[in-house]
Amino acid sequence: xxxxxxxxxxxxxxxxxxxxxVIEASSLSWGTRIKGFIACFAVGILFSLxxxxxxxxxxxxxxxxxxxxxxxxxxxxxxxIFLMGPLKQLKRMFExxxxxxxxLVLVCFVLTLCSAFWITRDLHSSSAFCSL
Numbered sequence: 001x002x003x004x005x006x007x008x009x010x011x012x013x014x015x016x017x018x019x020x021x022v023i024e025a026s027s028l029s030w031g032t033r034i035k036g037f038i039a040c041f042a043v044g045i046l047f048s049l050x051x052x053x054x055x056x057x058x059x060x061x062x063x064x065x066x067x068x069x070x071x072x073x074x075x076x077x078x079x080x081i082f083l084m085g086p087l088k089q090l091k092r093m094f095e096x097x098x099x100x101x102x103x104l105v106l107v108c109f110v111l112t113l114c115s116a117f118w119i120t121r122d123l124h125s126s127s128a129f130c131s132l
Contacts, residue, residue, distance in 0.1 A: 040079035047072030066116030
């Protein structure tokens with residue numbers, strides 16, 4: 001368990017400089033990190049499930065689904081920030097081996113929201129009903 005803590009917090013090397021001691025002293029404790037991870041991940045799952053349930057609402061269902069589902073996924077992915085820290089998370093996301101996957105996920109988040117706003121706007125305008 002101690003090895004896992006060291007790897008996730010970026011302390012897997014034995015080199016201890018003054019800067020790393022300052023960062024360690026000002027960071028969250030391991031228990032607080034786990035609680036933050038669980039809370040953020042639970043919020044992500046809740047938002048994703050809520051988005052799925054709201055999909056079946058008559059008028060704004062598609063829009064609510066896109067918003068809640070996207071924010072749920074962002075919260076779930078962002079929950080790992082509590083385990084390894086925001087800077088290390090971003091560095092790992094944009095490593096060359098993960099760069100394409102990261103870009104695809106971010107583009108899909110944006111396209112999901114854009115398509116939901118465009119489709120609901122078009123459905124509620126009178127020109128969309130005339131062209132059908």
